[in-house]
Amino acid sequence: MSQSTILEPAREIPVSAEYDVLVVGGGPAGITAAIGAAEDGLKVGLLESRSFVGGNMTIGLPVLGFLGQKGNQIIDGLPQKLIDRLRAVNAASEHRPCPLHMGITLVEPEAVKTVALEMLLEAKVDVQLYTFVSDVVLNEDGTQIRGVITESKSGREAIMAKMVIDCTGDADVSFRAGAPTEKGNEQGGMQPPTLMFCMSNVDTDKLRTSIAEQSRTYLTDFIPAEYFGQNHQFIVVGLREIMDKARRERNYYIPNERTIIITGLKPGDAWINMTRVVGTDSTDVRSLTKGEIEARDQIKDISDYLINYVPGFENAHFAKTAPFLGIRESRRVIGQYVMNQDDVLGCAHFDDAIAVASYPIDIHRPGDAGCTLIWCGDCYDIPYRSLVPQKIENLLVAGRPISTTHEAMGATRVMATCMALGEAAGRAAKIAVRSGVAPKDIDVQALRRELVEKGAYLRGQNGDRLTAEAVSEAA
Structure with a gap:
């Protein structure tokens, strides 16, 4: 017993x-x-x-x-x-x-x-x-x-x-x-955490110029297209229409309504802030473990989406995950x-x-x-x-x-x-x-x-x- x-x-x-x-x-x-x-x-x-x-x-x-x-x-x-x-x-x-x-x-x-x-x-x-x-x-x-x-x-x-x-x-x-x-x-209810991950060999110049020159296609949230034309290191928040298209065509599971990309200081590095594990409680070890597992499972579809749909990621590859979940x-x-x-x-x-x-x-x-x-x-x-x-x-x-x-x-x-x-x-x-x-x-x-x-x-x-x-x- x-x-x-x-x-x-x-x-x-x-x-x-x-x-x-x-x-x-x-x-x-x-x-x-x-x-x-x-x-x-x-x-x-x-x-x-x-x-x-x-x-x-x-x-x-x-x-x-x-x-x-x-x-x-x-x-x-x-x-x-x-x-x-x-x-x-x-x-x-x-x-x-x-x-x-x-x-x-x-x-x-x-x-x-x-x-x-x-x-x-x-x-x-x-x-x-x-x-x-x-x-x-x-x-x-x-x-x-x-x-x-x-x-x-x-x-x-x-x-x-x-x-x-x-x-x-x-x-x-x-x-x-x-x-x-x-x-x-x-x-x-608490804000869901994110497991950050890094992709390497990203053509960040292609990404930024694509947004600057094709802003109707690669629409971002609140950030004007000229921002990307002027900054070699930047943050992207948005691309909702491209994500919706990717979901329709390939049935990706991406539990976030926005693409969030942060260029790294090292050339070709981009950190991705897109995993999202709703209901995770970082004060409960089993919930935290479940959140880590679920976030890692989400990375495959998010990476595939970026490589196949987002300019500059065509030759990119997954590099590493953050050492722990980012708790909000x-x-x-x-x-x-x-x-x-x-x-x-x-x-x-x-x-x-x-x-x-x-x-x-x-x-x-x-x-x-x-x-x-x-x-x-x-x-x-x-x-x-x-x-x-x-x-x-x-x-x-x-x-x-x-x-x-x-x-x-x-x-x-x-x-x-x-x-x-x-x-x-x-x-x-x-x-x-x-x-x-x-x-x-x-x-x-x-x-x-x-x-x-x-x-x-x-x-x-x-x-x-x-x-x-x-x-x-x-x-």
């Missing part, structure tokens, strides 16, 4: 490390959080479950969000330093205006793994890879995290910390600590403030703003093959309170799972924004440790002043970039 549960005997867990600040998750937010926290000598650790850092910057996606809807750069500071380091080894492009995404920054995935790790080690962050956080250790009244429980080849260990920053993408630490969280829209949505914390759609579309200002964003509400709808895009026309602030979860006093959250609604998260989830949130969380955790207070009680204006002094972009009521003096005067 099968058992539904077993009783695990109590055992002593060795403490393997103690930190002032512990960052869990080494993606875009975790990288900048750890560097920001470690900048003036605090002992900072970073745990990452994979064999490399970089997260979604390593799966073939462009970095979105550095530029605003008016063409100005609105993300700076540590995120820009990472791009600068990548550009120094020819592994990142400049921030390129894009009619659909405001701006795109191409990065070389393999270089991100190396360069980001170099920056972390230079900052004296203690990086530990191949490590899953499976639980948390709370104080007696359940209001503070004393440490986390990890699982690795070394077995089950405890890592203790004064302050924890959850950069897991799925709010894993927050959830296990008992901080309030939620998932999806009002019906619980899972858990979000419920924080001191829940940022909402009106904040995004109303270009909201906040007195405790710690980042500025401009990316539109971009929701790959949970219920069909389509996408919702809504622009605000300018920028909107992200308040510090949305990084501060309820109930747990020494915890901050950065990246995709900050405190937002489903709709607002569709705008704040992109990588440049997540890096800016990571820097803010790292510097806030440092201030909290140095001041001996909970993150909710820090001097937020001191945080804002430090962010600006270190190069981050914040804006005043008139939209101008703030100086440190202006922050002090407003405090």
Whole structure:
């Protein structure tokens, strides 16, 4: 007879490390959080479950969000330093205006793994890879995290910390600590993930000139034909009529209503953002496994479609898949403030703003093959309170799972924004440790002043970039 549960005997867990600040998750937010926290000598650790850092910057996606809807750069500071380091080894492009995404920054995935790790080690962050956080250790009244429980080849260990920053993408630490969280829209539906894959030997010049010269045949979404005539590296979103024709003629199964192609930095490389696995929950291992299997199964038809119908792909071949599914949505914390759609579309200002964003509400709808895009026309602030979860006093959250609604998260989830949130969380955790207070009680204006002094972009009521003096005067 099968058992539904077993009783695990109590055992002593060795403490393997103690930190002032512990960052869990080494993606875009975790990288900048750890560097920001470690900048003036605090002992900072970073745990990452994979064999490399970089997260979604390593799966073939462009970095979105550095530029605003008016063409100005609105993300700076540590995120820009990472791009600068990548550009120094020819592994990142400049921030390129894009009619659909405001701006795109191409990065070389393999270089991100190396360069980001170099920056972390230079900052004296203690990086530990191949490590899953499976639980948390709370104080007696359940209001503070004393440490986390990890699982690795070394077995089950405890890592203790004064302050924890959850950069897991799925709010894993927050959830296990008992901080309030939620998932999806009002019906619980979440944006479907994509398994990116790369095709090589693509004639990207033929692709772009075909779109520029035959725009009625190769129609794109929101992106004018002249964009492709002017840019040798680009993103294609659309070609709906060609996809419909391919489905009719060859009965392809392509669960997406748009062709999405991103040229790589290497000549002939094109990353494909077209697999789509509806109903995948990245917080459920069986659902995540099923999603990976289904996405891999979709690649054959998508590749065949590109080779047989899209100009420039005639001699292309499949090269590789991304190392993991690209997750757009899972858990979000419920924080001191829940940022909402009106904040995004109303270009909201906040007195405790710690980042500025401009990316539109971009929701790959949970219920069909389509996408919702809504622009605000300018920028909107992200308040510090949305990084501060309820109930747990020494915890901050950065990246995709900050405190937002489903709709607002569709705008704040992109990588440049997540890096800016990571820097803010790292510097806030440092201030909290140095001041001996909970993150909710820090001097937020001191945080804002430090962010600006270190190069981050914040804006005043008139939209101008703030100086440190202006922050002090407003405090």
